Structure formats: structure tokens, C-alpha cells
Amino acid sequence: TLNYRLQTAAEKAVSDGLKSLQKRMLENGVAAPDPQAALIATSVREGQILAMVGGKDFANSPFNRATAALRQPGSAFKPFVFGCAIDNGFSRSMLILDSPVAYPGSEKGEQWQPQNFSRGYEGEITLRRALAVSQNIPAVRLTEKLGPQAVIAFSRRLGITAPLTSDLSLALGSSEVRLIELVNAYAIFANRGQRISLTAITEIVDRNGRIVWQPDRSRQMAIPPASAAIVTNMLTAAVNEGTGLAATVINRPLAGKTGTTNKTRDALFIGYSPSISAGVWVGQESGASLGKGETGAKAALPIWINFMQTALDQTAVDNFDIPETVVIKSIDPVKGTLLDPDHPDAVTALFKKN
Secondary structure, three states, X not given: OOOHHHHHHHHHHHHHHHHHHXXXXXXXXXXXXXXXXXXXXXXXXXXXXXXXXXXXXXXXXXXXXXOOOOEXXXXXXXXXXXXXXXXXXXXXXXXXXXXXXXXXXXOOOOEEOOOXXXXXXXXXXXXXXXXXXXXXXXXXXXXXXXXXXXXXXHHHHOOOOOOOOOOHHHHHOOOOEOHHHHHHHHHHHHOOOEEEOOEOOOOEEXXXXXXXXXXXXXXXXXOOHHHHHHHHHHHHHHHHOOOOHHHXXXXXXXXXXXXXXXXXXXXXXXXXXXXXXXXXXXXXXXXXXXXXXXXXXXXXXXXXXXXXXXXXXXOOOOOOOOOOOEXXXXXXXXXXXXXXXXXXOOEEEEEEOO
């Protein structure tokens, strides 16, 4: 099902992105930089793999990092935490405390003190804003309220099969996952909560043109349409107001999330339009740092943008589905309080019907 035009665009986006990254790494004094990248794009509604790049040079390294590599997703895992909360009746406007916190460590007498990437805190913050600006502490506190096992169960419903550690660090993407599963899980948010098995083959025919095999086209409801729509709406805020802001250059309805791991070892952006879900991972094979400041927004998002600009430039503008089980309201993007639709600060938000 690979689309030649999209495959060419994916290969070029990865190649150009890695060249720029390697140049920055050399300028920042990273010793012997050897960054790798992977990209995979799928059809939201049909589950077809449209483009895939498993690394920068198949001849030197045929390992497919898009489908086989297990790497930490960082904050790209947070939509599963916030999605679990929405699915369990939490409101996107619920306030949660963003302030320093400490938990017992794995060893006696130790403490684990998660920190926000910015090292700053906002006090009480809505779930919507916490996800949009990717504050770590609210995600950890939310996982504590839900319980790690609930988040794991929600992730399994979305097709994440990799081992997930049942502790609070789960909220920050400490468990390794595959890029292909992240991309397919995000697609569920765009597809009314429906999960579709991915396929790279449309059909097999014999020499007489008779179809002898077709992929399983069955669809499974992973989460309710209302939960999927609200998470998508929250992830549009991550693009329009948060860490994925650079993607607004595409000027299409988009949703997505950046991911950056400790010491910038991994950088990701997973995002989608109403029709295409795509993800980019960037890192070094050894797990060494990409260098100071090489976040998901800086190292991975430009590759995603370059690919999606080509992927969407010949398609009609489409909007994300709004099911009948949600209502549209105008809110203050920071406080979460209701506003008049004509208010200059008002943004559109979706809520489950009572």
C-alpha cells in the first residue's frame, strides 16, 4: 500500500532532517554524532501503511526502527494518560496541581522528584492546558489518581503491546514502545475510537486475477467516540497553543504531541490529520544524547511537518469528526471557564454530554 509520492516525501524529509540535526550536533560539540530516524504514516480510516522509513541507510543498517525498535516515547505517551482520564469521566477543565512533588524511590530512603521540562510550575492548571504545554507534574499526579494499571489497560485497548512498567514514571513515557504502535494508537483518536489492524498489502491475486487473500478489515471499538473526539480536541491545543506550534504552518486541522526523553536521547512527534496519522522518532543507536536542546519539537517535528505538507497538499481540507455524544462550548484556554463565543480569548472545546 506504500504510496510512491508519499514514500519519496518521507525519505526526503528524514534525509534533510538528519542532515540538519547532524550539523547542529557538531556545532554543539557532540562527539561522533550518528543520528538515526524513523517515520511511518498510515491511513486513519483504512489502516493502510502509506509510507515508512526505518532508518537513514538500509544498505548499512536494514533494521526497521519504525516497526521493531523499542524506545522511550517521553511525553508522546501522555495522551494515553489524559485519554484514560477523559474515558473515566474526568473533565478536560478539571484543575490539577502543578507544583513540586516527591514520591518514595525504588531504594529505601530514596525519593523520586519528577520535574517539568521548563523547571517552572503553574499552580492549579486544567487538564487541557497541562497536556497542551506538556507539564510533567500534572501527568504524574493524574496517573496517581487513576492508578498506573488503569493507564496500562487503556493503552492496551489502543493496541500498545510492549511491556509497560506499572509505576508513576509511566506518565512520562519511561516504558519503551514501538513507533508503529504509537502511530496506530493516535489514529484511533481520529477515527471515532475505532481500532483497525495495519496492513502493508492490499490484496494478493493469482495469475488469473482472482483475489486469493485480503487483509482483515474488521474494526473494533477501542474507546467511545466521545472520548476519542475530546482527546483529539485536546491534542489540537497541543499544536495550536503548545509544544507542536510549529505545525500550524501547514494550515490544516491537526492534532499531535511532542516527546523528549531524559538527556534528549529520544525525540518524537506523533500527530495526525483527519485522514493521515504519522510519527517520527529521532535518536542515536547507542542511546547517547542528541545534544542540548534537541527536543521533539526541534529534532522530530520539522521532519513530520515536511512530510505532512506533501502528504496533504493534494487533498481536500477535512475536519475532525464531532460525534453526537459531545457538546461544543467556548472556554478560556488557560482557566477552562466558559466564555462567550465572541470573547477574543475564547477557544472551542468539546465536552461529553451529561
